[in-house]
Amino acid sequence: MVDCYxxxxxxxxxxxxxATVVRGNQAKMLDVLARAGDWVTAAELADQVGVTPxxxxxxxxxxxxxxxxxxxxxxxxxxxxxxPAAYTAFMERERETGSGAMSPAERSSRLLKQLLxxxxxxxxxxxxxxxxxxxxxIESDLTRLxxxxxxxxxxxxxxxxxxxxxxxxxxxxxxLSLLYREDAERGGMVLLARVQSEFGLTGLxxxxxxxxxxxxxxxYFVNEYGINDVLLHVAIALDRVSKGRLIQSDxxxxxxxxxxxxxxxxxGAVDTSAPDGAVAQTVATLRTLxxxxxxxxxxxxxxxxLAILLATRVIAPGKENGESAVGDYLDGDTLETVxxxxxxxxxxxLVDLRDTPFTVRLALHVxxxxxxxxxxxxxxxxxxxxxxxxxxxxxxxxxxxxSRLQQAAGITVTDDEIAYIAMHVGAYLEQQSRRADAVTxxxxxxxxxxxxxxxxxxxxxxxxxxxxxxxVISDSDTDWSDLETDLVLTxxxxxxxxxxxxxxxxxxxxxxxxxxxxxIARIRRGRRRTQIKRDLLRFFDxxxxxRNFYARDEFAMIRALGDRMIGAGLIxxxxxxxxxxxxRMSSTAFTDSLAVPHAMAMTARETAITIVLNEHAxxxxxxxxxxxxxxxxxxxxxxxxxxxxxxxxxxxxDRDVVQQLIARSADFPxxxxxxxxxxDS
Numbered sequence: 001m002v003d004c005y006x007x008x009x010x011x012x013x014x015x016x017x018x019a020t021v022v023r024g025n026q027a028k029m030l031d032v033l034a035r036a037g038d039w040v041t042a043a044e045l046a047d048q049v050g051v052t053p054x055x056x057x058x059x060x061x062x063x064x065x066x067x068x069x070x071x072x073x074x075x076x077x078x079x080x081x082x083x084p085a086a087y088t089a090f091m092e093r094e095r096e097t098g099s100g101a102m103s104p105a106e107r108s109s110r111l112l113k114q115l116l117x118x119x120x121x122x123x124x125x126x127x128x129x130x131x132x133x134x135x136x137x138i139e140s141d142l143t144r145l146x147x148x149x150x151x152x153x154x155x156x157x158x159x160x161x162x163x164x165x166x167x168x169x170x171x172x173x174x175x176l177s178l179l180y181r182e183d184a185e186r187g188g189m190v191l192l193a194r195v196q197s198e199f200g201l202t203g204l205x206x207x208x209x210x211x212x213x214x215x216x217x218x219x220y221f222v223n224e225y226g227i228n229d230v231l232l233h234v235a236i237a238l239d240r241v242s243k244g245r246l247i248q249s250d251x252x253x254x255x256x257x258x259x260x261x262x263x264x265x266x267x268g269a270v271d272t273s274a275p276d277g278a279v280a281q282t283v284a285t286l287r288t289l290x291x292x293x294x295x296x297x298x299x300x301x302x303x304x305x306l307a308i309l310l311a312t313r314v315i316a317p318g319k320e321n322g323e324s325a326v327g328d329y330l331d332g333d334t335l336e337t338v339x340x341x342x343x344x345x346x347x348x349x350l351v352d353l354r355d356t357p358f359t360v361r362l363a364l365h366v367x368x369x370x371x372x373x374x375x376x377x378x379x380x381x382x383x384x385x386x387x388x389x390x391x392x393x394x395x396x397x398x399x400x401x402x403s404r405l406q407q408a409a410g411i412t413v414t415d416d417e418i419a420y421i422a423m424h425v426g427a428y429l430e431q432q433s434r435r436a437d438a439v440t441x442x443x444x445x446x447x448x449x450x451x452x453x454x455x456x457x458x459x460x461x462x463x464x465x466x467x468x469x470x471x472v473i474s475d476s477d478t479d480w481s482d483l484e485t486d487l488v489l490t491x492x493x494x495x496x497x498x499x500x501x502x503x504x505x506x507x508x509x510x511x512x513x514x515x516x517x518x519x520i521a522r523i524r525r526g527r528r529r530t531q532i533k534r535d536l537l538r539f540f541d542x543x544x545x546x547r548n549f550y551a552r553d554e555f556a557m558i559r560a561l562g563d564r565m566i567g568a569g570l571i572x573x574x575x576x577x578x579x580x581x582x583x584r585m586s587s588t589a590f591t592d593s594l595a596v597p598h599a600m601a602m603t604a605r606e607t608a609i610t611i612v613l614n615e616h617a618x619x620x621x622x623x624x625x626x627x628x629x630x631x632x633x634x635x636x637x638x639x640x641x642x643x644x645x646x647x648x649x650x651x652x653x654d655r656d657v658v659q660q661l662i663a664r665s666a667d668f669p670x671x672x673x674x675x676x677x678x679x680d681s
Contacts, residue, residue, distance in 0.1 A: 121164030282307035398422035444490035447474035587621035604632035
């Protein structure tokens with residue numbers, strides 16, 4: 001950050017590399033504050049950033065100076081809180097003015113953009129002068145740049161002090177897309193706004209609306225979370241074409257096939273090329289809409305490339321296309337592979353995913369995923385973090401499915417792609433869970449014409465599957481003691497006060513609806529708490545409780561805790577290897593405070609949890625956690641896995657609760673007492 005970097009350098013005499021470290025810590029602190037959305041103490045920030053509270057106070061002061069006149073950070077006895085609007089404006093200002101203050105990663109990104117944009121390349125000495133750094137610093141940045149190009153299809157070419165890039169236009173555009181997405185995320189901006197700002201486009205939102213409407217009218221399922229990535233490619237295409245940098249016809253025609261050849265070689269499972277029908281229809285749509293909105297007519301090769309991106313990232317045939325169209329679109333081997341994985345997941349996790357429409361929709365998604373993996377161009381998912389934190393069991397199911405896909409197809413499935421699979425699984429399971437988790441009620445409404453029937457119908461329409469009306473009592477002389485439902489909704493005063501009785505009006509009001517919804521939520525929360533107290537606490541043992549126990553990294557911690565469980569006769573070496581494999585697949589840091597390492601195979605001799613409570617957070621992947629719970633599950637207790645997993649993460653999702661738990665848990669008995677208190681509160 002420009003001002004902050006300069007003030008740090010001049011005020012404290014910090015050398016360039018040290019200032020960069022300070023700047024990186026400041027950025028990390030801002031990220032923690034932005035994600036928290038509330039007050040965070042200096043001690044908590046220090047723990048998350050890995051510095052002292054004194055350093056945090058210094059960072060806050062420097063950032064306040066650097067961000068003026070914006071009010072970036074508020075201070076109070078409760079700690080610090082970020083102002084979201086000021087944060088967005090500050091990050092955008094930094095992006096526009098931040099040359100000398102760039103971090104090494106940002107400098108290498110800037111160099112890469114310049115190389116992608118300039119066909120004649122650039123001079124290393126000029127690049128050093130422009131960034132206000134030495135030639136040796138630029139040489140270090142080039143090392144990072146070469147590593148970043150690995151697997152991208154692009155190659156850095158150097159002749160003396162002259163640098164240039166060698167590679168196809170399609171590969172250049174993919175890299176540009178990645179760089180712009182990273183800029184948007186780093187600046188806290190919505191990608192669509194970032195695209196319009198960068199390329200000076202107007203009407204991109206209107207173009208998006210018409211494009212989605214046209215695709216919907218043709219009967220396609222549309223993934224609106226992926227559309228902005230494609231819009232970025234549209235903007236890049238318009239910019240590159242205006243500069244005479246065109247995609248060759250054979251390259252565009254082979255884009256889908258390239259995905260198959262590069263990514264599916266040796267897979268033996270699927271053909272990942274985009275279907276001709278979907279591409280041809282989408283080309284026709286783009287050929288009409290792009291000139292209307294941007295005044296530029298793109299060639300067939302450009303349109304075909306964009307249509308392939310849409311076909312593999314955004315659309316899949318829907319019900320209106322008919323079963324034959326889905327059959328023409330979906331490769332049979334892909335469907336069979338997904339069906340086999342879904343069957344295994346259903347057996348392993350004791351959930352019923354064996355539903356043909358669900359399997360077909362997931363297979364359609366997987367077919368597009370394989371195409372994206374083949375060209376190493378994955379979709380971003382803005383909900384990844386919230387899905388992982390809020391629905392850990394669903395995410396875990398998605399990890400299992402993704403791991404099987406990796407084995408079957410020889411691809412890599414990223415966290416964002418796992419989250420998309422979780423969205424498919426979660427949407428299906430939500431329908432089942434709502435039916436299973438419905439709160440039962442009795443409706444007491446003395447008969448007057450059809451009033452009780454009208455009220456029952458109104459209740460069912462408002463609450464749907466959340467509330468099951470078991471019995472309707474129209475007799476005013478009812479025996480309240482015989483009602484065994486979760487709730488009693490009554491239009492007349494009860495004979496005796498009962499906690500589960502709610503008075504409502506004969507014609508349901510908004511206030512009635514709010515009170516009933518609150519009661520439903522309270523009952524469900526009570527069920528979960530009762531279940532977690534029953535199922536979770538029995539898995540703890542004093543011999544598996546550790547306090548202030550640290551390791552070099554997450555893998556060393558898994559090995560250390562695994563050895564402890566092996567020594568107790570709970571698991572074997574194979575389970576530890578499985579936990580390490582699961583960690584490499586996707587980080588098990590499910591919240592800002594908690595990691596739950598475990599193996600996907602439930603091969604433990606008995607179910608147990610080794611718990612670590614640390615006063616100071618340790619690095620765990622890209623997170624820092626204070627609580628580590630190594631979980632060993634036995635196959636015969638798989639239902640306990642389902643009952644415990646989400647609830648365990650939920651208990652530790654509140655950082656204030658975690659800090660309270662750590663502070664008050666001096667030993668195992670006090671930990672259990674405090675855990676029960678947290679569950680009951």
